[in-house]
Amino acid sequence: MRLDKFICKSTKFTRAEARAAISDGRVKVNGWYDCHEATQVHENNVMTLDGEILQARASRYLMLHKPAGFVSSNVSGRYPSLFNNLIHDANNLTQDEDNLDIQDIENLHIAGRLDADTTGLVLITDDGRWSFNVISPARECEKVYRVNLRDPITEDAIKQLVNGVLLRGTEQPTLPAKLTVVNEKEVLLTITEGKYHQVKRMFGAVRNKVVALHREKIGPLSLDVPLGQWRYLTAEEVAYFYDE
Numbered sequence: 001m002r003l004d005k006f007i008c009k010s011t012k013f014t015r016a017e018a019r020a021a022i023s024d025g026r027v028k029v030n031g032w033y034d035c036h037e038a039t040q041v042h043e044n045n046v047m048t049l050d051g052e053i054l055q056a057r058a059s060r061y062l063m064l065h066k067p068a069g070f071v072s073s074n075v076s077g078r079y080p081s082l083f084n085n086l087i088h089d090a091n092n093l094t095q096d097e098d099n100l101d102i103q104d105i106e107n108l109h110i111a112g113r114l115d116a117d118t119t120g121l122v123l124i125t126d127d128g129r130w131s132f133n134v135i136s137p138a139r140e141c142e143k144v145y146r147v148n149l150r151d152p153i154t155e156d157a158i159k160q161l162v163n164g165v166l167l168r169g170t171e172q173p174t175l176p177a178k179l180t181v182v183n184e185k186e187v188l189l190t191i192t193e194g195k196y197h198q199v200k201r202m203f204g205a206v207r208n209k210v211v212a213l214h215r216e217k218i219g220p221l222s223l224d225v226p227l228g229q230w231r232y233l234t235a236e237e238v239a240y241f242y243d244e
Contacts, residue, residue: 001040001041001042001056001128002037002038002039002040002041003018003022003027003029003035003036003037003038003039003040003041003047004018004019004022004037004038005018005107005126006041006047006054006056007021007022007027007047007049007054008104008106008107009056009057009059009107009126010047010049010054010055010056010057011049011054012104014104014106015106015107018037019037021049022035022036022037023037026049026050027047027048027049028046028047028048029041029045029046029047030045030046031046059125059126059127059130060108060124060125060126060127060232061123061124061125061127061130061232061233061237061238062086062108062123062124062125062230062231062232062233063121063122063123063124063221063223063224063225063230063231063232063233064082064085064086064121064122064123064124064225064229064230065119065120065121065122065223065225065226065227065228065229065230066082066085066114066118066119066120066121066122067082067085067119067227067228068116068117068118068119069116069117070082070084070085070116071116072110072113072114072115072116072122073110074105074106074108074109078116079116082110082122083105083108083124085228085229085230086105086108086124086230087105107126108124108125108126109124109125109126109128109131110122110123110124110131111123111124111125111130111131111134111135112131112134112135112143112194112218114215115197115200115213117213118213118214118215119213119214119215119227120145120146120213120214120215120216120223121215121216121217121218121221121222121223122215123218123221123233124230130238130241130242133241133242134218134219134241135194137192137193137194139241140192141192141218141219141241142178142190142191142192142217142218142219143190143191143192143194143215143217143218144188144189144190144215144216144217145188145189145190145191145199145213145214145215145216146182146186146187146188146213146214146215146216147186147187147188147189147199147203147210147212147213148185148186148210148211148212148213149185149186149187149203149208149209149210149211150185150208150209150210150211151185151207151208151209152184152185153181153184153185153187153208154206156206157203157206157207157208158179158181160205160206161177161179161189161202161203161206162176162177162178162179163176164176164177165202165205165206166205167195167198167201167202167205168201168204168205170195174191174193174195174198174202175191175192175193177189177190177191177202178190188216189202199213200213219240219241220237220240221233221237221240
């Protein structure tokens with residue numbers, strides 16, 4: 001973990017305040033002042049701020065039901081950031097939850113982004129190793145999407161999608177997928193990859209077009225919160241992405 005991020009996780013400092021403290025020589029790593037904001041620190045290191053030992057607070061793991069019209073980024077641009085849903089909901093926390101943990105969104109990131117027009121399950125955390133396990137192709141973590149199509153799905157298209165299709169600009173076909181037909185213009189697609197715009201590009205490769213896309217599952221986690229709402233993951237849900 002970067003030193004500036006560790007300071008943010010163990011104090012109420014913003015990233016800018018953490019970097020200023022490092023620059024001002026207020027921070028030591030294993031007794032040394034000679035450190036940089038990007039210095040990588042680990043659990044067995046000793047970090048101090050103004051002589052006080054720092055202890056990082058527990059990492060956070062959230063499930064969010066992303067609405068359409070939000071961008072999967074910490075910063076709003078053409079579309080508002082989906083993290084705005086966390087800020088809006090912070091007033092509804094119970095007394096035993098720390099509002100600052102939710103409001104301090106600059107240290108959170110998304111484990112598996114969705115397009116602005118795509119809805120559904122998004123996982124949010126400040127634990128980089130955990131999110132890597134969620135998105136790493138080596139984990140073969142299944143993601144289930146409900147796909148609404150412009151044209152009826154054909155048997156030939158189903159066969160191609162299940163076996164793997166060659167996306168434009170790539171040299172290797174997609175990995176085998178699972179596909180369940182809900183009706184002629186709606187299917188459930190399960191994939192283990194996360195290429196750029198992959199689902200839309202897959203259906204484009206079989207001459208169809210996605211008109212609505214919704215992610216229902218990531219691994220064993222099923223979306224179970226209302227649109228625009230979130231919840232913390234349970235310890236068992238978190239552990240799944242650390243278990244080998």
